[in-house]
Amino acid sequence: MIPPPPRRALVAGLAVLALGLAGCATIDEKFPTLRTFGIYEIDINQGNYLSQDMVDKLKTGMTREQVKTVLGTPLVTSVFRDNRWDYVYEFTRQGKVREQRKFTVYFENDKLARWEGDKMPESVVELNRAAGEKALPVLPGEGKSWWEKIKDIFSGQSS
Numbered sequence: 001m002i003p004p005p006p007r008r009a010l011v012a013g014l015a016v017l018a019l020g021l022a023g024c025a026t027i028d029e030k031f032p033t034l035r036t037f038g039i040y041e042i043d044i045n046q047g048n049y050l051s052q053d054m055v056d057k058l059k060t061g062m063t064r065e066q067v068k069t070v071l072g073t074p075l076v077t078s079v080f081r082d083n084r085w086d087y088v089y090e091f092t093r094q095g096k097v098r099e100q101r102k103f104t105v106y107f108e109n110d111k112l113a114r115w116e117g118d119k120m121p122e123s124v125v126e127l128n129r130a131a132g133e134k135a136l137p138v139l140p141g142e143g144k145s146w147w148e149k150i151k152d153i154f155s156g157q158s159s
Contacts, residue, residue: 041094041095043091043092043093043094044090044091044092045089045090045091046089046090046091046092047075047087047088047089047090048071048072048073048074048075048087048088048089048103049089050071050087050089050101050103050120051120051121051122051123052119052120052121052122052123053122053123053125054070054071054120054123055071055103055115055120057070058070058071058105058112058115059112060111060112060113060114061111061112062111062112063110063111063112064107064110064112066112067085067105067112071087071103071105072087074086074087074105075087075088076088082107083106083107083108084104084105084106084107085104085105085107086102086103086104087102087103087104087105087117088100088101088102088103089101089102101117101118101120102117102118103115103116103117103118103120104116104117
């Protein structure tokens with residue numbers, strides 16, 4: 001028994017659609033949450049977090065121990081390239097790389113010769129201060145003495 005023509009077209013259309021979606025790799029790109037629905041992925045900080053104030057402390061001629069004191073232990077060292085240390089940092093959120101930085105120092109005769117790498121963020125202290133200012137705005141009258149605040153109340157000024 002042969003199905004009626006509209007049903008044949010529907011079955012053929014569904015077969016073509018199924019074949020098209022079966023080999024389609026872009027579905028994960030378009031709808032990544034379908035594959036990982038309900039799965040929480042933790043944020044991962046990996047490597048050496050360097051800031052600009054750390055880099056500013058480097059001076060040519062420093063020993064390896066002095067560089068290690070300033071920047072910390074390098075993430076990548078190689079027996080084949082013992083004159084080079086690589087500091088790599090990567091921040092991953094929900095399985096996607098959000099931030100990645102590389103910084104390399106070069107040694108000649110066990111003394112720091114030069115360094116190069118990506119632009120580093122400002123110092124950690126400045127980043128924390130800026131985050132605090134965003135989270136806790138300055139209130140009107142903050143920084144004034146109690147006497148100045150009382151005078152402002154009676155003079156009609158509120159700031």
